[in-house]
Amino acid sequence: MRGSTRRIIVVVVIVALALAAAGFRVLREASARNDPFDAAAVTNAPFPSLTYGIQAFLWWDNGEAGKHLDWVRLLSFSHVKQTFAWRDLEPKPGIWDWTQSDRIFREIARRDLGIIVRLGQVPSWARASGQRSARDAPPEDISRWADYCASVAERYQGKVAAYQIWNEPNLSREWGDNPPDPAGYVKVLAACSEAIRVADPAAVLISAGLAPTGNNDGRAMPDDIYLDHMYRNDFQQHIDLVGVHAPGYSAPEISPDSEEAPQRWFTFRRVEDMRKIMLSHDDAERQMAIMEFGYTTEQINPDYKWFSVTEAQQAEMLERAYEYAIANWRPWVGLMVLIYLPDGSWRQADEEYWWSIVEPDTGIPRDAFYTVANMRKVCGAFVIPERESDSPVAEGRVKAPICPN
Secondary structure: OOHHHHHHHHHHHHHHHHHHHHHHHHHHHHHHHHOOOOHHHOOOOOOOOOEEEEEOOOOOOOOOHHHHHHHHHHOOOOEEEEEEEHHHHOOEOOEOOOHHHHHHHHHHHHOOOEEEEEEEOOOHHHOOHHHOOOOOOOOOOHHHHHHHHHHHHHHOOOOOOEEEEEEOOOEHHHOOOOOOOHHHHHHHHHHHHHHHHHHOOOOOEEEEEOOOOOOOOOOEOOHHHHHHHHHHOOHHHHOOEEEEEEEOOOOOOOOOOOOOOOOHHHOOOHHHHHHHHHHHOOOOOOEEEEEEEEOOOOOOOHHHHOOOOOHHHHHHHHHHHHHHHHHHOOOOEEEEEEOOOOOOOOOOOOHHHHOOOEOOOOOOEOHHHHHHHHOOEEEOOEEEOOOOOOOOOOOOOOOOOOOOO
């Protein structure tokens, strides 16, 4: 073949590739105009959309853990989220105790459930000396933190559906009572992520769920600003899904742009703002995970009572929230974690008590439990139809179906 002919062919191929790329951009731009969240861009999603999970407290089992996991099945949920606190696993340097975590994995496997492991809660011995009494604080020695992450991943390789690395670092109280520090969190995230990926290359990693808040001071940083700073520190290379929180401060359908929402963060749909930040950083292909959401029935604490609902409203709002997500957020929202199946030690003075879908002190399910259990569930192409409250499945006489996990 003559050189001139080869050059013509090369030029033609280059032009064809350029036209194809331009055509793809046009299609993407048209799709984005029709869908401001660019759902079509999501590829190789780690979770079916939606994936139904709930946060539980199974660590110190007083005879309730098995019942709570049976409840997860009765809810037709496929995943449970549990904290594997560093302070519980390594209470003293080099002294590891896997008793409780091994038991949890045995119970999870018996019920064919998936587990989301939340990592964090640094032991006091691993914190800086001035932060020993803080609620949660970053580790003084990042290598010891990485060793904890690696140890969990090595022991449970292939058994964990996903890891959530830390929780709400945009709040001072979750960051050693220090001002929120996105760059500092990304360093903590990176060390843990790299350690897990060495120990279990197939592991799915989720960034910390961020708390919606309007404060921008030493006590808190708004979740959207914090997420933007995380991107500016290249956090996305360390995770598979972006973690957010979506507490129910208002009815699920209310838009952040609505006059009914005095502040944007005061909406369940705040996650749409967070998705737009992902798009602004050219991260449209990545899925989001809602690591906490729910509605509180708070009756005591004024810090939470102002947005509380009745138990009947809690049930209704949760079903409407799921239906909104099904209709509008697939496939870019994958995992949704409801709060809570309770810690039995909670009492009415504890704000967590009121978010739970089961009475913590009596163990009696609230209205929300039955509504969520019986509502329809859509996970990818798999649908679990709504069921009657007196059906054999609802009454526990027939094993409840769950979405494939």
